[in-house]
Amino acid sequence: MSTVAIDTESVRQLVAQAQQGSRAAVERLIREHEPWVRSAIYAVMGRVDLVDDVVQQVWVRVWQRLATLEDPRRLRAWLYTVARNAAIDACLVEQRQQALTRPLEADARTPERRRDGPFGAAAGHELQETLLRAVQALPVIYREPFVLRHLEDWSYAEIGEALGISVDTVETRLVRARRLLREMLQGKVEL
Amino acid sequence: MNFGSDKLERLLSRHLDGECTPAEEQLLRALLRREREAQTLLNEYRSLDQQVGDALRQALGRPARPRAVRASWARVGRSVAVAVAACLAALAWLQPRLSPTHPDPHRPQQASAASWFAPMAEGDTVEPLPPGYERPELRVQGTQRDWIVIPGDEPGTYLVIQVDHVRTHVIGVHRDF
Numbered sequence: 219m220s221t222v223a224i225d226t227e228s229v230r231q232l233v234a235q236a237q238q239g240s241r242a243a244v245e246r247l248i249r250e251h252e253p254w255v256r257s258a259i260y261a262v263m264g265r266v267d268l269v270d271d272v273v274q275q276v277w278v279r280v281w282q283r284l285a286t287l288e289d290p291r292r293l294r295a296w297l298y299t300v301a302r303n304a305a306i307d308a309c310l311v312e313q314r315q316q317a318l319t320r321p322l323e324a325d326a327r328t329p330e331r332r333r334d335g336p337f338g339a340a341a342g343h344e345l346q347e348t349l350l351r352a353v354q355a356l357p358v359i360y361r362e363p364f365v366l367r368h369l370e371d372w373s374y375a376e377i378g379e380a381l382g383i384s385v386d387t388v389e390t391r392l393v394r395a396r397r398l399l400r401e402m403l404q405g406k407v408e409l
Numbered sequence: 410m411n412f413g414s415d416k417l418e419r420l421l422s423r424h425l426d427g428e429c430t431p432a433e434e435q436l437l438r439a440l441l442r443r444e445r446e447a448q449t450l451l452n453e454y455r456s457l458d459q460q461v462g463d464a465l466r467q468a469l470g471r472p473a474r475p476r477a478v479r480a481s482w483a484r485v486g487r488s489v490a491v492a493v494a495a496c497l498a499a500l501a502w503l504q505p506r507l508s509p510t511h512p513d514p515h516r517p518q519q520a521s522a523a524s525w526f527a528p529m530a531e532g533d534t535v536e537p538l539p540p541g542y543e544r545p546e547l548r549v550q551g552t553q554r555d556w557i558v559i560p561g562d563e564p565g566t567y568l569v570i571q572v573d574h575v576r577t578h579v580i581g582v583h584r585d586f
Contacts, residue, residue: 256469266468349464367426368462369469374428393415393422396454399461407460409453 226291233290244284248277251294254370255301258380261365262305264354265312272308276301298380345407352402360395363388421451425458495570 235243252273259272279300287296353361363377372380374388381388403409420437423429429437441448463473559568 253471260465260469269469345460346464346467349461350468353461353465365465368458369465369471374426389419389423389428392426393418396422396457397418400453400457403457409456 229293230290233284233287233293237284237287244281247280251297254366254372255297257365257369258298258301258362259305260369261362262302262358263309263312264356264358264361266350268308268312272301272304275308276304279304294376295380295382299382348406349403352399352406355402356395356398360391360398363391364395364399367392417447417450421447421454424451425454498570 232243232247236247255276256269256273259269259276260266263269263272276297280297283300287293353365356364362381366372366377366380374385374392378385378388383391400409417440420429420433420440423433424437441451465471466473559570
């Protein structure tokens with residue numbers, strides 16, 4: 219697998235400064251990488267409402283473990299792994315909590331969703347909800363490349379590098395993600 | 410579909426993601442010309458990408474992306490072609506009225522007397538429409554009607570051109586894989 223060139227020298231310097239404890243370097247690293255880290259977390263979890271909490275955990279972990287990053291060229295793949303692990307951990311915690319509170323939440327949510335009705339902004343909201351539910355329903359191995367492709371515009375090579383899979387596998391997963399989404403959304407949205 | 414479904418989907422997916430080689434793009438163009446189902450599937454996937462992408466960006470607070478450029482450009486291109494054709498027809502219609510007193514030697518010859526665009530000869534008359542006559546309103550379902558109004562050479566005269574665009578609808582085709 220080829221390493222995608224992302225201005226290697228400046229990344230190396232940035233990582234080196236951050237590893238030496240430079241607060242400014244860490245802040246810059248966060249600023250430059252936070253948008254796609256959020257996408258990566260969403261890609262794994264499929265839920266927007268949990269992203270903010272997990273992002274905080276990711277940067278804490280990055281701060282704690284940055285010294286273990288030996289090859290700065292692999293920064294993105296390394297960050298992706300940290301973000302993915304944090305998202306998986308958060309999923310497990312969320313699933314445990316949901317198992318305990320599900321009966322109560324099911325009763326509480328129903329009236330709220332029906333309040334707006336199918337008109338105006340509410341209809342647009344319904345459409346967005348339908349689309350996001352379909353993305354959430356995708357198996358995570360298909361959702362990850364799909365979200366990275368659509369939110370970050372990453373190439374197959376970039377996605378492959380971040381996920382640690384070949385370009386062919388990225389392609390196959392994207393084809394299957396689109397096929398599944400089309401099947402799920404046919405008849406529900408205008409295609 | 411002659412081209413295998415799986416191969417076609419891969420090709421469409423690569424095309425939508427901007428990963429096609431020039432040879433693949435050429436192959437896809439040929440396929441789309443030949444097979445209507447391929448075009449339908451491409452439209453569906455493009456629409457799906459656009460809608461899901463918009464939903465994702467909105468959910469994560471990202472700025473929206475401009476609408477599907479290629480599809481809209483294709484529609485604009487068709488409309489522009491129709492409009493240009495209509496304008497050319499209008500210019501040909503107006504040409505005799507706008508021609509100067511001293512004809513330009515470089516100007517093309519006037520339309521022949523048999524042409525629709527020929528100026529009225531002396532003694533020609535226009536028969537009035539019979540009372541109660543209405544133009545037939547033949548309207549094909551699924552068309553969009555536009556009018557192009559061009560002012561004539563005298564106040565109160567206009568050339569009105571009615572343009573019917575055939576609108577393309579995407580028809581869902583269910584397929585099991």
